[in-house]
Amino acid sequence: QTQTQTPAKPNVVILATGGTIASRGADSLALTDYGLSKGLKPVGIEALVAAVPEIEKFANITGEQIFNVGSSKLGIDNWLTLAKRTNEILASKNVDGIVITHGTDTLEETAYFLNLVVKSAKPVVLVGSMRPSTGMSADGPLNLVNAVALAASPAARDKGVMVSMNEVISSAFSVTKTNTTNVATFKSLDGGDLGYMQKSTPFFVAQPLKRHTVHSEFDVSGLQKLPRVDINYTTLGSDGVLVDAAVAAGAKGIVNAGVGHANMPDVTMQSLKAAQQKGVAIVVGSRAMSGIVTPTGQFAEAGFVTSMMHTTQKARILLMLGLTRTNDPKELQRIFEQY
Numbered sequence: 520q521t522q523t524q525t526p527a528k529p530n531v532v533i534l535a536t537g538g539t540i541a542s543r544g545a546d547s548l549a550l551t552d553y554g555l556s557k558g559l560k561p562v563g564i565e566a567l568v569a570a571v572p573e574i575e576k577f578a579n580i581t582g583e584q585i586f587n588v589g590s591s592k593l594g595i596d597n598w599l600t601l602a603k604r605t606n607e608i609l610a611s612k613n614v615d616g617i618v619i620t621h622g623t624d625t626l627e628e629t630a631y632f633l634n635l636v637v638k639s640a641k642p643v644v645l646v647g648s649m650r651p652s653t654g655m656s657a658d659g660p661l662n663l664v665n666a667v668a669l670a671a672s673p674a675a676r677d678k679g680v681m682v683s684m685n686e687v688i689s690s691a692f693s694v695t696k697t698n699t700t701n702v703a704t705f706k707s708l709d710g711g712d713l714g715y716m717q718k719s720t721p722f723f724v725a726q727p728l729k730r731h732t733v734h735s736e737f738d739v740s741g742l743q744k745l746p747r748v749d750i751n752y753t754t755l756g757s758d759g760v761l762v763d764a765a766v767a768a769g770a771k772g773i774v775n776a777g778v779g780h781a782n783m784p785d786v787t788m789q790s791l792k793a794a795q796q797k798g799v800a801i802v803v804g805s806r807a808m809s810g811i812v813t814p815t816g817q818f819a820e821a822g823f824v825t826s827m828m829h830t831t832q833k834a835r836i837l838l839m840l841g842l843t844r845t846n847d848p849k850e851l852q853r854i855f856e857q858y
C-alpha cells in the first residue's frame with residue numbers, strides 16, 4: 520500500500536502593529552471616524568486572525584502583537600524594534616514568510632525601511648486596510664488572506680519587501696498612498712506594480728531591480744537610533760527658514776522637496792549651502808510624484824546629492840541609513856543610484 524504525502528503547509532508569522540485594519544467604529548458606516556479617537560479600543564492579533572479562518576488554507580499561522588497604534592504615531596524606535604524582530608523571526612528555519620499588518624498612512628515608509636534592512640530572501644508582506652474592521656465592505660479580511668497567501672508563496676521569494684492591498688502586489692520602492700480614504704489608494708510610481716493577487720494566488724509581472732534585503736549593505740542590528748533627517752517642502756515664494764530650523768534642531772541630513780527637477784528659490788539654495796558648510800548632508804529631490812532627479816548643473820556644482828527616483832519621504836529613509844555608513848556626498852550619490 521502506497522501513501523501519498525500532502526506537502527506540509529508553509530509557516531507564516533503575522534506581526535501586528537495596529538492601524539485601521541485593527542480598528543473598530545461605532546457602526547458600519549463609521550468609515551472615517553473610528554478607533555481610539557472615538558474611544559474604541561483596537562482589535563488584537565488573535566481577533567484579526569480569528570476573523571479570517573480562510574488563511575489556514577494557505578499557511579500555519581503564528582500571530583504576534585508588536586505594537587497596536589495608528590501608523591502616524593509610530594517612531595524610529597518602533598522601526599528599529601520591528602526590523603530586529605522581523606530579522607529574528609525570518610532567521611528561524613521554521614518560518615517561511617512574514618506578514619506585517621500596519622496602518623496605511625505610513626505603510627510605504629515602513630515597507631521601504633524594511634526593504635533596506637531585512638536580511639532574508641523570504642517573503643515579507645505589509646498589509647493594512649482603508650476601512651475599519653467593523654465597516655461596511657471592510658477591505659481588511661481579503662487583504663489579510665491575500666497577504667498570507669503571498670507570504671506563503673515560494674514565488675514571492677527575493678522580491679524585496681512587498682505591499683499587498685486591494686489585490687495588487689507592489690514593491691516597497693514604488694508604492695505610495697495616493698488617496699486619503701479610497702480602498703484603491705496604493706499606486707506604484709516609477710517601476711510599476713509587481714503583480715496581482717487573484718484567487719489568492721500571486722501573478723507576478725515584474726521584479727524589483729533596485730538593491731534590497733539580502734542585496735543591501737545596511738544593517739541596523741547594533742543601532743539604537745538613526746541620524747535625524749528633515750524634509751523641507753518648496754513652494755512658489757518659500758524660503759530657507761525651515762532649513763535653518765532643521766539645522767538648529769540637529770539634523771544630520773536634509774532632503775529638499777523641490778519643484779520640478781529639484782528646483783527651488785535662491786534663498787532656499789543659500790540655506791542649504793550654509794547647512795552643508797556645517798556638515799549636514801543635502802539631498803535635492805522633487806515634490807513631483809515621479810521621474811528622476813539626476814546630478815546636473817547647480818546641484819552637482821554645489822556637491823549636493825540628488826534623489827534619483829525616490830519620493831522625498833523615501834529619500835529621507837535612504838539618507839538616514841546612508842548616513843549610518845558615510846557622509847561623503849559621492850558615496851551617498853552612489854547609494855541613491857543603487858537603491
Ligand SMILES: NC(=O)C[C@H](N)C(=O)O
Pocket residue numbers: 537538539540588589590591621622623624625647648649650
Ligand atoms: N487606513 C489606515 O490604516 C489609516 C490609519 N490612520 C493608520 O495609518 O493607522
